[in-house]
Amino acid sequence: MQLAPATVQALADLFAQGATNKAAARALGIDKDTAARYRARLGFGPAKQPTPANRSTLTLAEKWQTFVRSVEGGHMEWTGRRRSNGGTMVFTHHSREYGARVVAFQIRTGRRPVGRVTAECDRPGCVAPQCVEDDPGRTHSRGQYAAVIGLATPLTECTNGHPTAEHRRFNRDGSPYCAACHAAADARRKAAA
Ligand SMILES: [Zn+2]
Ligand SMILES: [Zn+2]
Incomplete structure (x- = not known):
């Protein structure tokens, strides 16, 4: 597909704004392969793929951190979600559900726990990495x-x-x-x- 100069200019503008081939093709009513060919011809590098709006850029540990509050004595409280059956403290990261204490254990030890993770301190609901054991x-x-x-x-x-x-x-x-x-x-x- 040969593009009219005005379309090429519009395409160049879109690429300059960071549009992907797919997005630019859709905006101008051309096909994606043509957009890709002109991208190379116009000297633009590959566009950064957009991160879906709801995909957190935080790591698992960083996400966990946003749900805890330090309390007296080195313990930590969970401010996040609890499962309705049994009240297990959980949170979601990249569409997967994680147990608050399992991640706390992984933060301290750098490995996955064996069996169940419980807090061994006497503070109810504690999720401090120092307090949990497998x-x-x-x-x-x-x-x-x-x-x-x-x-x-x-x-x-x-x-x-x-x-x-x-x-x-x-x-x-x-x-x-x-x-x-x-x-x-x-x-x-x-x-x-
Ligand atoms: Zn504790
Ligand atoms: Zn026995």
């Missing part, structure tokens, strides 16, 4: 606490023969329990319900 982290920190307060046991098996090295977990107060027995009891409860 399954292994929780077992480790609660185990240390259990040892300090004298609740660590020397047993290598629970009463049902599950090895404690693998299955021992701790409640928040440091009291130990067997995760395998716990899971079995859970399954029995569900089967009975």
Whole structure:
């Protein structure tokens, strides 16, 4: 397609304003390939692809940061959304939903958590990276606490023969329990319900 000089001038103006080939072609009623050919001929580099209006330029961590408020004692409150069922603190980044505590954990450790992420401090609803732990982290920190307060046991098996090295977990107060027995009891409860 050969363009009239006036159209070429209009096209050059659009390119100068940052229009893409597609946008310029649509504005002038020409086809995209012609726009592309004239772009090269007129000496314009490729246009920056527009970022969709609703696509945040923030990173995941930066977006997370916009929903937290620091409170006394190094803890953090969540000011963002909560899921209606169960109240899990969540937010959306680039069309995906993330858990506030999962991202807090990733910010501190640089890795994805294993299992559930909980806050191990005593402030309800805390999302401070320093306060959250995943399954292994929780077992480790609660185990240390259990040892300090004298609740660590020397047993290598629970009463049902599950090895404690693998299955021992701790409640928040440091009291130990067997995760395998716990899971079995859970399954029995569900089967009975
Ligand atoms: Zn906290
Ligand atoms: Zn057990």
